[in-house]
Amino acid sequence: MEPQELRIEEGDIRALIERLVTSGTPQTLDALTEWYIGIVIQRTGAGE
Amino acid sequence: MAVLSVIEWRGTEEEQQTARTVYELMAASGRFRADDAPLRQSLKSLETFFSSQPSMQLASNAGDLASLIERSLSANGHVFAREEGDGGPYFVTTKRGIAPVAEDAAARNLHSFRSRLFEGAREPTEEDLKAIRGVARDIPEIIMTVPEPVHAVFPDPISDPFEPAIFEPEPDVEPVVEPAPAPAVVVDRRVLVAGAVVDLGADPNSIVENHGAQFREVLGRYLDEDFRFVQFGGEYYVEDRLERLSKGQLRDIKDYITERNEPLTDEELISDALRRPLQNADYNLWRFTINYRLSREKKDFRFVGTAQDRLWATTSLPPIGQSFRKVSELAQDYRYLTDPELSDEESVTPASGVDASGRLEMRHVLTWYESENGVLPVGRSAQLLMPDPLMDDQSVVVLRVQDPQNYATYLAELRLGGGNRGTYIAGLEELFQNTLVPGAIFSLVQGANSNEFTIEYERQPAQESRLLQWDARRERWFFGPVVYECPVDSSYLLTEERVGQLNGRKRASDADRRRPEVLLQAAFELVGERGGDGSITALIDDLMPVMNIDRPFSRAYVQSIIESAQYPQFTLEDPSIGLAAYRAQ
Known part of the structure; x- marks a missing residue:
C-alpha cells in the first residue's frame, strides 16, 4: 500500500505549543522539528 | 574468648576438654545473643556432633561418648545447668560461662520489653476492631448494596478460568474448530513527508538525521501560516504568551534611540530603555519579545542588525556618515554592480593571523570617489565577506569597523542593493580621511561576528605629497600637501605631477x-x-x-x-x- 502524505494534526500542534510554552524560551525551527517528529512518532505508535 | 580464661574447668583432663569444647560450640552458636541469654543444647545433639568429629578422639565408641559428655558437663555444673525435656536431657549455659538459674531467667523476662508491651493486654472484641478500622458506625445499606446491572454486559456466563473446564459432548452439534491464531499484524507506519517516504517505526534519531529536512520544510510552512506562532530571526514562540509593549514603552525606546543618535542593540533597549535587568530568567523571552514587537512597528522602527548583533534604529534616524553625494545618488552610481559583466572581481583571500581561521579579507585600492564619500563597492566577491540580512525587507546592515592602528571603531552601513541600485558600504569617510588617502592599499578583514570588520594596512614611514583636493567654498580643485603613512598604489595617487591640469577647474556637472x-x-x-x-x-x-x-x-x-x-x-x-x-x- 502506498504511504499516505503526512498531515499535520491539530493535536500535534497543540502538543508542540504546550512544549514550547513549557520551555519558556523561543526555539529554532530545527528544535521544533525534532519535537514535532517525537510527537508524531508517539501518536502513531500509540495507535498500535 | 577472653571469657574462657576465667572459667575454671573441673574433672579429668578429658572431661575438661569435652566441657570446654561444648561451651565453645554453644557460645559460638549464640554469638548474636545477649551475654546472659540462656544457650541450650540437647545431649543427643551434642553426641551427634561429637560422633561426626573423629578428630576429637574423645572416646572409642558411641555409648562411651554420650556418658562422657554427660559426665563432663555434670562435673562442670557451675557452667552448665541440666534440664529435662521431651527429647532427653538438655544442657544450658550462657556466653559468660555461668549456668543460668531458672528462677532468675523467669524473673528477667518479667521486665523485658515483650512482657511490658503486653501487660494488661486482652484480645480485642468485634466492636474494638470496628473502632480501630474507623467503621464503628453502621454503614448505610444503600452504599453496601451492589446495584443490579442495567443490561448484561456478557450475555453468557463467563467460566472461571481457574476452574477446570467440564467437557460435555454435544452429538448434534459439529465440534467447533478453533481458528488458528492470527499472525502478528505488521502495522505500516510509513508516511510521505515532502516527497520522501519515512518509516515512523524506525529509530527516532535516524529519522531526524535522514528526514529532518523534509519535516522541517513541512512544519516551517505550517508554522508560518499558523497565527498562533510568531517568528523572529529564525526562532519561534507562541504569540499569546508574549508580553505586549505599551505605547509608553515604545515611546521610551524611540526616544532613547533618538537621544543616543545611533542604532542600539536589543540588549541596550531592554536594560536601558525598558530598565529590565539582563540577568532575569526570562531574558531570552524578553529579547525575543522586544525584537518581534519592534518588527511589527514598521512606521517607527527598522531593523539594521544581524542574527548575532540585533540592532534597531528609528525610521527618523539619519543614515550613518555624511557623504558628499546623496544616498540616492550613491546607489545610482553603483548601479553597474548589479550587472555581473561590469563588476570587477575583488581580491578576496583567506585572512592571515592567529585567530583568523575561516575568515576572509578583501584587498582594495581606495579611489577618490570612495574616499570623499566614505563608501566601498560590494561586488560579487566582496559579497562573500558581507553579513546576510536577517529580515526579508531589510535594506541596511550596520557594520562595526575597527581601525586597530588608531584604536578607533566606526559604525558603517552595508546598504543592500536591489533593482537598479548597487550594494555598497557607506559611512567610512571619517575613517578614510583620518587614516588613508586616495590610492591607499588596505585590506578589509572579517571579524569575530558577521558584521564586524577590521581595516588593516602596513604602516609606512610618513610621506608627503601634493595631492588633489576639493575646495568646497570656491568649488574648485586644488593641490595641497598631504602627509600619509599608508602604502599606496602610485597609479591611483592623484598627484600634482600626474593630474596637475585639474588645478583650478570645476567638477563635472x-x-x-x-x-x-x-x-x-x-x-x-x-x-x-x-x-x-x-x-x-x-x-x-x-x-x-x-x-x-x-x-x-x-x-x-x-x-x-x-x-x-x-x-x-x-x-x-x-x-x-x-x-x-x-x-x-
Missing part, C-alpha cells in the same frame, strides 16, 4: 556625470598621450583613477564603454595591455 563617455573623454584628455593623428592613447589602468573622481567605475565598465559600438570615438588598440585610444569625432 551633474549632466556630465550621468554620461560616462563624457567622463571617459575627459580622462583621456587628462592622462592620455596625444598622437600625431589627433588621437589620444592611454592605458585603461591609467584612466581608472581619474574616471573614479566624480563617479565610480570598474575596470570592466570602462573597457565596455571603450568597446561599445555606441561610442565609436573609443577603440581598444591592444587588449593584451589594455591600451585604448580616443579620436574626436
Whole structure:
C-alpha cells in the first residue's frame, strides 16, 4: 500500500505549543522539528 | 574468648576438654545473643556432633561418648545447668560461662520489653476492631448494596478460568474448530513527508538525521501560516504568551534611540530603555519579545542588525556618515554592480593571523570617489565577506569597523542593493580621511561576528605629497600637501605631477556625470598621450583613477564603454595591455 502524505494534526500542534510554552524560551525551527517528529512518532505508535 | 580464661574447668583432663569444647560450640552458636541469654543444647545433639568429629578422639565408641559428655558437663555444673525435656536431657549455659538459674531467667523476662508491651493486654472484641478500622458506625445499606446491572454486559456466563473446564459432548452439534491464531499484524507506519517516504517505526534519531529536512520544510510552512506562532530571526514562540509593549514603552525606546543618535542593540533597549535587568530568567523571552514587537512597528522602527548583533534604529534616524553625494545618488552610481559583466572581481583571500581561521579579507585600492564619500563597492566577491540580512525587507546592515592602528571603531552601513541600485558600504569617510588617502592599499578583514570588520594596512614611514583636493567654498580643485603613512598604489595617487591640469577647474556637472563617455573623454584628455593623428592613447589602468573622481567605475565598465559600438570615438588598440585610444569625432 502506498504511504499516505503526512498531515499535520491539530493535536500535534497543540502538543508542540504546550512544549514550547513549557520551555519558556523561543526555539529554532530545527528544535521544533525534532519535537514535532517525537510527537508524531508517539501518536502513531500509540495507535498500535 | 577472653571469657574462657576465667572459667575454671573441673574433672579429668578429658572431661575438661569435652566441657570446654561444648561451651565453645554453644557460645559460638549464640554469638548474636545477649551475654546472659540462656544457650541450650540437647545431649543427643551434642553426641551427634561429637560422633561426626573423629578428630576429637574423645572416646572409642558411641555409648562411651554420650556418658562422657554427660559426665563432663555434670562435673562442670557451675557452667552448665541440666534440664529435662521431651527429647532427653538438655544442657544450658550462657556466653559468660555461668549456668543460668531458672528462677532468675523467669524473673528477667518479667521486665523485658515483650512482657511490658503486653501487660494488661486482652484480645480485642468485634466492636474494638470496628473502632480501630474507623467503621464503628453502621454503614448505610444503600452504599453496601451492589446495584443490579442495567443490561448484561456478557450475555453468557463467563467460566472461571481457574476452574477446570467440564467437557460435555454435544452429538448434534459439529465440534467447533478453533481458528488458528492470527499472525502478528505488521502495522505500516510509513508516511510521505515532502516527497520522501519515512518509516515512523524506525529509530527516532535516524529519522531526524535522514528526514529532518523534509519535516522541517513541512512544519516551517505550517508554522508560518499558523497565527498562533510568531517568528523572529529564525526562532519561534507562541504569540499569546508574549508580553505586549505599551505605547509608553515604545515611546521610551524611540526616544532613547533618538537621544543616543545611533542604532542600539536589543540588549541596550531592554536594560536601558525598558530598565529590565539582563540577568532575569526570562531574558531570552524578553529579547525575543522586544525584537518581534519592534518588527511589527514598521512606521517607527527598522531593523539594521544581524542574527548575532540585533540592532534597531528609528525610521527618523539619519543614515550613518555624511557623504558628499546623496544616498540616492550613491546607489545610482553603483548601479553597474548589479550587472555581473561590469563588476570587477575583488581580491578576496583567506585572512592571515592567529585567530583568523575561516575568515576572509578583501584587498582594495581606495579611489577618490570612495574616499570623499566614505563608501566601498560590494561586488560579487566582496559579497562573500558581507553579513546576510536577517529580515526579508531589510535594506541596511550596520557594520562595526575597527581601525586597530588608531584604536578607533566606526559604525558603517552595508546598504543592500536591489533593482537598479548597487550594494555598497557607506559611512567610512571619517575613517578614510583620518587614516588613508586616495590610492591607499588596505585590506578589509572579517571579524569575530558577521558584521564586524577590521581595516588593516602596513604602516609606512610618513610621506608627503601634493595631492588633489576639493575646495568646497570656491568649488574648485586644488593641490595641497598631504602627509600619509599608508602604502599606496602610485597609479591611483592623484598627484600634482600626474593630474596637475585639474588645478583650478570645476567638477563635472551633474549632466556630465550621468554620461560616462563624457567622463571617459575627459580622462583621456587628462592622462592620455596625444598622437600625431589627433588621437589620444592611454592605458585603461591609467584612466581608472581619474574616471573614479566624480563617479565610480570598474575596470570592466570602462573597457565596455571603450568597446561599445555606441561610442565609436573609443577603440581598444591592444587588449593584451589594455591600451585604448580616443579620436574626436
